[in-house]
Amino acid sequence: MPLPHFLALLAVIIVAAAATVxxxxxxxxxxxxxxxxxxIAAGVVRLMTRVE
Known part of the structure; x- marks a missing residue:
């Protein structure tokens, strides 16, 4: 992943977290x-993506 895409992804995640709070x-x-x-949501997602 190129650096500009990675930095844009980080920026979007930070803005989304700030908007949620x-x-x-x-x-x-x-x-x-x-x-x-x-x-709880993270736990549910973790259990649903679990491969046995």
Missing amino acids: WLAASSGVSLAVLALVVL
Whole structure:
């Protein structure tokens, strides 16, 4: 992957994370609840992509 594409990917990820935190904070969701939802979603995705 060329360096400009990699840096653009990092920038998009950082902006998406900032937008998610901003939207959650502005709607009144606490960061602890947001973190718990993200951890559960990551666990579900991990279990669904598991190859046995």
